[in-house]
Amino acid sequence: MRTSSKLFRAGTKVLLSLIAVHTGVEASATCTDNGSAPTIAYNASTNYLGCYSDPSVTILTAAKLSTIIMTPQYCVNWCGQRGFEYGGVEFGTQCFCGSMPDFSAASKTNDSSCNSQCSTETSISCGGNYVMSLYQILDPRVNATNTGFVPACQTQPLCSHQVCDTSWSIAERVSSLVNSLTVEEKILNVVDASAGSERLGLPSYEWWNEATHGVGSAPGVQFTSKPAGFSYATSFPSPILTAASFDDALIRAIANVIGKEGRAFANNGFSGFDFWAPNINGFRDPRWGRGQETPGEDIFVVQSYIRNFVPGLQGDDPEDKQVIATCKHFAVYDLETGRYGNNYDPTQQDLAEYFLAPFKTCVRDTGVGSIMCSYNAVSGIPACANEYLLEEVLRKHWNFTADYNYVVSDCGAVTDIWQYHNFTDTEEGAASVALNAGVDLECGSSYLKLNESLAAKQISVQALDQALTRLYSALFTVGFFDGGKYSDLDFSDVSTPAAQALAYEAAVEGMTLLKNDKLLPLGPAHKFKTVAVVGPFANATTQMQGDYSGIPPFLVSPLEAFEGYHGWKVNYALGTAIHDQNTTGFDLALAAAEKSDLIIYLGGIDNSIEAETLDRTSLTWPQNQLDLITNLSKLSIPMTVVQFGGGQLDDSALLQNEGIQALVWAGYPSQSGGPALLDVLLGRRSLAGRLPVTQYPASYADEVSIFDINLRPDLNGSYPGRTYKWYTGNPVVPFGYGLHYTEFEFEWEEALECEYNIQQLIASYQTDISGTINDNTPFATVKARVKNVGHEASDYVSLLFLSSDDAGPIPRPNKSLVSYLRLHNIKSGSEEVSDLPLTLGSLARADENGSLVIFPGHYKIALDIFESLTFEFSLQGYPAVIDTLPVPDAQYNFTVPVHIEPASTEAHS
Numbered sequence: 001m002r003t004s005s006k007l008f009r010a011g012t013k014v015l016l017s018l019i020a021v022h023t024g025v026e027a028s029a030t031c032t033d034n035g036s037a038p039t040i041a042y043n044a045s046t047n048y049l050g051c052y053s054d055p056s057v058t059i060l061t062a063a064k065l066s067t068i069i070m071t072p073q074y075c076v077n078w079c080g081q082r083g084f085e086y087g088g089v090e091f092g093t094q095c096f097c098g099s100m101p102d103f104s105a106a107s108k109t110n111d112s113s114c115n116s117q118c119s120t121e122t123s124i125s126c127g128g129n130y131v132m133s134l135y136q137i138l139d140p141r142v143n144a145t146n147t148g149f150v151p152a153c154q155t156q157p158l159c160s161h162q163v164c165d166t167s168w169s170i171a172e173r174v175s176s177l178v179n180s181l182t183v184e185e186k187i188l189n190v191v192d193a194s195a196g197s198e199r200l201g202l203p204s205y206e207w208w209n210e211a212t213h214g215v216g217s218a219p220g221v222q223f224t225s226k227p228a229g230f231s232y233a234t235s236f237p238s239p240i241l242t243a244a245s246f247d248d249a250l251i252r253a254i255a256n257v258i259g260k261e262g263r264a265f266a267n268n269g270f271s272g273f274d275f276w277a278p279n280i281n282g283f284r285d286p287r288w289g290r291g292q293e294t295p296g297e298d299i300f301v302v303q304s305y306i307r308n309f310v311p312g313l314q315g316d317d318p319e320d321k322q323v324i325a326t327c328k329h330f331a332v333y334d335l336e337t338g339r340y341g342n343n344y345d346p347t348q349q350d351l352a353e354y355f356l357a358p359f360k361t362c363v364r365d366t367g368v369g370s371i372m373c374s375y376n377a378v379s380g381i382p383a384c385a386n387e388y389l390l391e392e393v394l395r396k397h398w399n400f401t402a403d404y405n406y407v408v409s410d411c412g413a414v415t416d417i418w419q420y421h422n423f424t425d426t427e428e429g430a431a432s433v434a435l436n437a438g439v440d441l442e443c444g445s446s447y448l449k450l451n452e453s454l455a456a457k458q459i460s461v462q463a464l465d466q467a468l469t470r471l472y473s474a475l476f477t478v479g480f481f482d483g484g485k486y487s488d489l490d491f492s493d494v495s496t497p498a499a500q501a502l503a504y505e506a507a508v509e510g511m512t513l514l515k516n517d518k519l520l521p522l523g524p525a526h527k528f529k530t531v532a533v534v535g536p537f538a539n540a541t542t543q544m545q546g547d548y549s550g551i552p553p554f555l556v557s558p559l560e561a562f563e564g565y566h567g568w569k570v571n572y573a574l575g576t577a578i579h580d581q582n583t584t585g586f587d588l589a590l591a592a593a594e595k596s597d598l599i600i601y602l603g604g605i606d607n608s609i610e611a612e613t614l615d616r617t618s619l620t621w622p623q624n625q626l627d628l629i630t631n632l633s634k635l636s637i638p639m640t641v642v643q644f645g646g647g648q649l650d651d652s653a654l655l656q657n658e659g660i661q662a663l664v665w666a667g668y669p670s671q672s673g674g675p676a677l678l679d680v681l682l683g684r685r686s687l688a689g690r691l692p693v694t695q696y697p698a699s700y701a702d703e704v705s706i707f708d709i710n711l712r713p714d715l716n717g718s719y720p721g722r723t724y725k726w727y728t729g730n731p732v733v734p735f736g737y738g739l740h741y742t743e744f745e746f747e748w749e750e751a752l753e754c755e756y757n758i759q760q761l762i763a764s765y766q767t768d769i770s771g772t773i774n775d776n777t778p779f780a781t782v783k784a785r786v787k788n789v790g791h792e793a794s795d796y797v798s799l800l801f802l803s804s805d806d807a808g809p810i811p812r813p814n815k816s817l818v819s820y821l822r823l824h825n826i827k828s829g830s831e832e833v834s835d836l837p838l839t840l841g842s843l844a845r846a847d848e849n850g851s852l853v854i855f856p857g858h859y860k861i862a863l864d865i866f867e868s869l870t871f872e873f874s875l876q877g878y879p880a881v882i883d884t885l886p887v888p889d890a891q892y893n894f895t896v897p898v899h900i901e902p903a904s905t906e907a908h909s
């Protein structure tokens with residue numbers, strides 16, 4: 001999503017002629033009078049307070065509604081009905097509510113600045129771009145209760161329409177609904193703030209809901225301001241930290257809770273039924289501000305995450321889902337810098353192996369409901385107008401063809417086709433090429449120009465009907481019309497003790513030990529009586545949530561957790577901010593340290609350094625923090641550093657500094673970050689996370705252009721490549737790294753055979769399993785025995801890598817992660833066996849055409865990054881293709897003039 005106002009353009013013209021062209025076909029079933037669609041039952045009385053500039057959209061934040069039928073009265077009614085004392089309209093279409101405006105973020109301005117026409121009543125103004133028309137509500141409903149969500153077919157008058165007649169098939173019901181809509185109504189229902197149809201009794205619906213690591217804030221999600229009931233949802237660690245657990249079962253459990261909580265919100269009218277998660281773009285460049293939202297740089301890890309997250313979120317039945325998941329952003333989107341207008345020209349090889357592989361898994365293997373197309377262009381054509389990606393690859397090749405499978409645009413991405421990519425000459429042209437390429441739903445408002453597209457014959461009504469058919473079929477899968485097996489989920493299913501325990505568990509399991517000179521674990525004996533707790537994350541609360549967060553039930557800071565530990569007297573000092581020049585706080589920090597017998601420094605980076613729309617330019621620690629850490633380390637007091645943030649910092653100075661005995665990476669651990677950290681530092685829980693990314697030296701940012709899309713290194717040494725698979729330099733800390741409090745010994749329980757013939761392998765599968773093979777086809781299971789020979793019980797993540805020095809063309813990957821498993825709580829002296837399954841995909845890599853090929857040659861499998869165990873085997877025979885990628889056409893045809901974009905070498909302005 002984006003925060004820019006561009007998507008809600010002032011004065012957007014909307015056709016809302018509700019003239020009935022078709023009337024609903026009468027239903028044969030009885031239409032019981034069982035409640036009606038929630039209506040606004042009162043008109044709020046208000047004082048107009050004026051027009052306020054709102055540069056960061058923070059005047060009112062308690063609840064937000066985005067709808068095409070916005071007027072100030074509609075907004076204050078909506079807010080007042082929910083018990084809020086203030087309401088405000090901004091951007092022409094957005095309504096904000098709150099109990100008290102934050103005037104510190106606003107300044108009163110001339111009424112003429114509030115010049116965005118309300119979309120349905122153009123004579124009235126609805127704020128402006130970053131300017132709010134603000135109202136005090138004199139009679140908010142004190143006992144306001146949410147009117148809830150009632151399945152549309154239980155409301156009048158829709159229930160008597162054929163769409164609600166259960167004697168017809170879903171396809172027939174959807175078709176009857178689409179056929180009953182006027183063209184104007186159709187257009188109003190292919191944007192995220194979809195209008196429904198008052199005439200038919202079809203409710204409006206906001207498609208924009210977020211759930212990357214818990215039900216998150218979004219236009220479709222409302223956290224109530226009241227203390228009980230839908231005022232919060234479980235906030236899990238950011239995906240980058242959860243991924244560091246390398247625990248697939250944990251990821252599935254988390255996604256299941258997020259989906260359950262999301263559906264509980266939706267059932268009660270506090271969110272929609274579809275959520276725009278997971279973010280599955282590979283964390284390819286360490287500077288990417290949104291890498292924190294992803295499971296890291298390795299596509300095999302990303303694919304495993306998807307296989308667990310999507311079914312966890314959606315549930316097992318594609319026809320009766322918990323919620324709809326959306327894999328985003330399709331495709332080749334992994335940078336914020338210039339994101340609205342950049343074009344990338346990746347090779348077919350990198351497309352197949354890196355950029356498209358997560359989406360293939362999502363579509364082909366998980367039954368995901370929807371896919372989001374991205375801001376950037378690929379090979380000169382914006383992703384949301386890209387017939388190759390959306391039609392040939394996604395729909396035809398991967399079979400994204402269930403009635404309910406739809407494509408949604410990233411927010412404003414359709415407008416950007418015209419405005420930033422300059423791909424079309426007009427906004428309606430952008431809408432036309434997106435719809436024709438197969439984007440069924442726009443997040444934004446350019447599709448409201450589709451009436452002009454129709455008039456100019458740039459699109460057909462059939463294309464519009466196709467999109468609507470997919471969207472309503474999708475809403476059927478989540479009970480929007482009839483209800484479903486998840487319709488009883490309620491607030492009692494939100495933030496349960498089990499969900500809270502899971503959020504704590506995820507934080508514990510992800511935390512990763514990068515250095516330990518015998519300082520950790522700190523307990524349980526009270527070795528340290530007085531502990532200095534210093535740094536800009538020491539008292540972190542919302543900072544621990546990272547981006548795409550919602551409102552958690554609680555946030556326990558490290559400081560609060562440490563102060564609650566009775567063994568310690570805590571001396572707290574902020575010391576320094578995340579990044580500034582002010583060293584005034586150093587003295588207090590050093591003083592706190594000097595009277596302590598242990599220093600815990602908690603810092604790193606937060607969303608002021610890495611975020612959506614904000615890439616990093618440097619991989620170093622902020623200088624002020626590094627200076628303070630260095631000063632503290634000279635005190636000769638035992639010291640541990642805890643590094644927060646999603647992207648890695650170059651830790652060279654800390655790793656070399658003997659005054660710092662331990663270093664822990666804690667990502668964004670969210671609501672239970674403090675207790676999780678306390679428990680791993682004390683050793684009540686083991687530290688066993690592994691880095692899901694490479695920690696590059698800071699020089700990498702100078703060496704590699706952020707716009708260089710290639711994964712592979714240059715053979716002449718001018719470009720070092722990306723990710724552990726290809727990087728030719730020396731990482732500061734390698735992908736997969738993570739220390740333990742104990743020691744392990746390893747032994748193969750079952751390795752592989754010494755030799756396989758590729759053609760025999762494939763033939764055996766073709767006869768075994770229904771004739772088709774692909775990268776998912778099982779190959780063999782390697783078993784490793786892991787014995788804890790140290791003194792502490794510990795989890796252990798088994799990582800299995802594959803490499804070859806002679807198979808297939810050069811360059812060859814350094815190695816590839818092909819299997820992993822987290823073993824839990826292996827007691828001192830005991831052992832467990834890791835089953836590590838391999839597939840034919842484990843053995844394959846992409847050729848220049850993007851085909852996955854198994855090449856003959858000598859191979860090695862190795863357990864862990866230290867190669868604790870190895871086994872060599874060979875593949876004989878001929879190269880064999882197990883998966884393909886369609887070849888792009890020489891030319892794509894559009895119904896409007898277009899301008900193919902060259903590859904970006906700098907940020908598109």
Ligand SMILES: *[C@@H]1O[C@H](CO)[C@@H](O)[C@H](O)[C@H]1NC(C)=O
Pocket residue numbers: 032034150154
């Ligand atoms: C009325 O709606 C409720 C759920 O909202 C449902 O359980 C009940 O069966 C409905 N009654 C009729 C007569 O349709």
Ligand SMILES: *[C@@H]1O[C@H](CO)[C@@H](O)[C@H](O)[C@H]1NC(C)=O
Pocket residue numbers: 040041042043
């Ligand atoms: C609210 O005001 C509108 C416009 O003045 C009017 O049509 C409507 O009946 C009023 N509703 C109530 C519940 O007073």
Ligand SMILES: *[C@@H]1O[C@H](CO)[C@@H](O)[C@H](O)[C@H]1NC(C)=O
Pocket residue numbers: 142143
């Ligand atoms: C709100 O609820 C309380 C308790 O149920 C009741 O006494 C009061 O009259 C209600 N107020 C309004 C304005 O409905």
Ligand SMILES: *[C@@H]1O[C@H](CO)[C@@H](O)[C@H](O)[C@H]1NC(C)=O
Pocket residue numbers: 399401402403
């Ligand atoms: C493609 O998807 C459709 C609809 O979901 C399904 O019926 C069909 O079996 C699938 N085809 C293949 C080859 O998987």
Ligand SMILES: *[C@@H]1O[C@H](CO)[C@@H](O)[C@H](O)[C@H]1NC(C)=O
Pocket residue numbers: 422899
């Ligand atoms: C947009 O493209 C047209 C046609 O290629 C060109 O004339 C125009 O200068 C471009 N505008 C921008 C802002 O790049």
Ligand SMILES: *[C@@H]1O[C@H](CO)[C@@H](O)[C@H](O)[C@H]1NC(C)=O
Pocket residue numbers: 539541557559572
């Ligand atoms: C820690 O943060 C909390 C919540 O923001 C705040 O109330 C508290 O005063 C802070 N503690 C210190 C010692 O600054």
Ligand SMILES: *[C@@H]1O[C@H](CO)[C@@H](O)[C@H](O)[C@H]1NC(C)=O
Pocket residue numbers: 582583584585
């Ligand atoms: C530096 O920080 C101190 C304490 O945090 C504050 O009082 C002071 O105003 C700051 N100085 C500047 C120049 O921002």
Ligand SMILES: *[C@@H]1O[C@H](CO)[C@@H](O)[C@H](O)[C@H]1NC(C)=O
Pocket residue numbers: 889891892893
């Ligand atoms: C575009 O049009 C040309 C000329 O009619 C045709 O040869 C080509 O196949 C078309 N491309 C696509 C992708 O439809």
